Amino acid sequence: QVQLVQSGAAVKRPGSSVKVSCKASGGTFSSYFINWVRQAPGQGLEWMGGIIPSFGIANYAQKFQGRVTITTDESTSTAYMELSSLRSEDTAVYYCAREDGHKAAFDIWGQGTMVTVSS
Amino acid sequence: EIVLTQSPGTLSLSPGERATLSCRASQSVSSSYLAWYQQKPGQAPRLLIYGASSRATGIPDRFSGSGSGTDFTLTISRLEPEDFAVYYCQQYGSSLFGQGTRLENK
Numbered sequence: 001q002v003q004l005v006q007s008g009a010a011v012k013r014p015g016s017s018v019k020v021s022c023k024a025s026g027g028t029f030s031s032y033f034i035n036w037v038r039q040a041p042g043q044g045l046e047w048m049g050g051i052i053p054s055f056g057i058a059n060y061a062q063k064f065q066g067r068v069t070i071t072t073d074e075s076t077s078t079a080y081m082e083l084s085s086l087r088s089e090d091t092a093v094y095y096c097a098r099e100d101g102h103k104a105a106f107d108i109w110g111q112g113t114m115v116t117v118s119s
Numbered sequence: 120e121i122v123l124t125q126s127p128g129t130l131s132l133s134p135g136e137r138a139t140l141s142c143r144a145s146q147s148v149s150s151s152y153l154a155w156y157q158q159k160p161g162q163a164p165r166l167l168i169y170g171a172s173s174r175a176t177g178i179p180d181r182f183s184g185s186g187s188g189t190d191f192t193l194t195i196s197r198l199e200p201e202d203f204a205v206y207y208c209q210q211y212g213s214s215l216f217g218q219g220t221r222l223e224n225k
Contacts, residue, residue, distance in 0.1 A: 035214065037164075045156075045164065045207055047214035061214075095163055104211040105154035105169035112163050 002027035004096050004110035011116045017084040020113045022096030029077035030054040033099035035106060036070060036081040038092040050099065051079065086117045121145055121210050123217035131225040138195040140220045142186075142208035150187045152211035158219075159204045167206075168193060200224070 007021040022034065035050035049060035053072040060068055069082045079096055094113045097106035122145040132138055142153070150171035156164040166175040168184035171191055181196040195202055203224045208217040 037216075044219045045158075045209075045216040047216065050214070097164075100169075103154075103166075103169040103173070103175070104152050105166050105175075105209070106156075106164075107166050107169075107175065109163035109165070 002029075002098065002108050004098065004108055006094075006096060006110040006113045009114040009116070011118060012086050014087055014117055014119055016086050017082055018086060018115050019080055019082040020094050020096075020115070022079045022081070022110050024077040024079075024098075029072075030074055033101070034070075034072065034079040035097045035099055036068075037095045037097055037106075039095070039112075040089070040092040043092075048081065048094075053079065083115075086115075088117050091115065091117045121148065121213055121215060123208055123210055123215060125206075125208060125217035125220045127220060128218075129221045129223060131223050132198055133225045134198050134200055136198050138193075138198055138202070138222055140193040140195075140206055140222070142191040142193070142217050144189045144191075144210065147188045148191075148210050149212075150191075153184075153186070153191050154209045154211060155184055155193045156207045156209065156216075157202075157204050158207065164207065195222075198222075 005023050012018050030053040033052045036048040051058040051070045058070040072079045096110040098108040100107040124143045126141045153171040155168040158164040172184045183194045185192050205219045205221050207219045
């Protein structure tokens with residue numbers, strides 16, 4: 001069974017960048033779309049973008065265009081999400097999630113990474 | 120852009136009761152592309168239902184999904200204590216989520 005394990009919590013200054021990792025273990029990595037979803041404290045789920053490792057092509061939600069970069073390293077079965085120009089409103093839990101195209105849903109999720117933006 | 124509106128915002132019920140959660144889309148959605156997730160405090164979301172009505176692996180049969188077009192429903196036939204959580208619907212093509220319904224123990 002595939003598991004997604006994310007990097008640990010981070011505290012960042014406004015204006016800086018954060019890079020969160022998501023490592024897959026126990027199954028195929030390259031052929032599934034990997035998405036990033038964030039959740040601000042007490043709020044709902046917000047899709048940020050995703051990538052299919054075998055093609056290396058990412059697509060992003062319009063809201064985050066120009067500020068987010070999603071990449072993968074197939075050699076380590078790891079996906080990355082980098083968010084730049086951080087502001088306090090970016091304080092959130094960031095999740096990676098595997099997309100199963102057959103089910104048309106996000107079937108496996110990472111445990112989440114808390115990113116706090118504070119001066 | 121499709122908007123998903125979930126209702127009610129909060130649903131207060133007791134164990135053993137039936138829960139009916141609604142997800143309405145601003146335009147027609149393929150039923151193949153509608154999913155439901157459950158999220159408990161401090162945990163990642165968990166896939167419950169995909170394709171509007173198919174249960175994900177390991178999901179008890181008290182959970183069922185239905186609907187088509189713009190109106191979709193998640194039903195929990197008899198609530199168990201572990202079912203109190205927040206539930207989200209999602210439209211696959213856009214990856215957008217509804218705002219969630221909080222199911223609380225009355």
